[in-house]
Amino acid sequence: MFNIVLKDILPLIQYSAPIIASALGSPIAGTAISLIAKAFDGDSSDVPGLVSKVLGDSNASDKLKELDTLHGDWISSLLGKIRYPSEIEFNLKVKWESTQLSSL
Numbered sequence: 001m002f003n004i005v006l007k008d009i010l011p012l013i014q015y016s017a018p019i020i021a022s023a024l025g026s027p028i029a030g031t032a033i034s035l036i037a038k039a040f041d042g043d044s045s046d047v048p049g050l051v052s053k054v055l056g057d058s059n060a061s062d063k064l065k066e067l068d069t070l071h072g073d074w075i076s077s078l079l080g081k082i083r084y085p086s087e088i089e090f091n092l093k094v095k096w097e098s099t100q101l102s103s104l
Contacts (some may be wrong), residue, residue, distance in 0.1 A: 005047045009054045016064035020071035028078050035071055038062045 006024065012104070013036075014021040023032035030044070037044035041051045041065065054060050 006051060008059075009051050012054070012060060013064055016061045019075050020064065023075050023079060023081050027078060027082055028075070031078070032075065036064075039067050044059055049076075076081035 004063060010021070010024070013024070020032050023029060033047065033050070034044040036042070036054070037050050040050065040060075042050040042053045044050070057063065057084065
């Protein structure tokens, strides 16, 4: 959902803040939006308004680069800890199947 609303600024975010951009397509997208909102004095619950603020800011690229510098390591560590649903499903299935086999 965020990527659809952010489509007008996504290329700028990907260029200026690649780590923050990678979070936008993950379960911590809300965290990335909150960071962007804070950097642009916006409201994270008003994503279209935030897009307008970013588009209207002549220093947007610099703000995003600074955001990536300040929070990139933290975002990367969070992204490294995320278990995506397909991985969880696979792990649960393997565990369930091994439990079923051991009960035979």
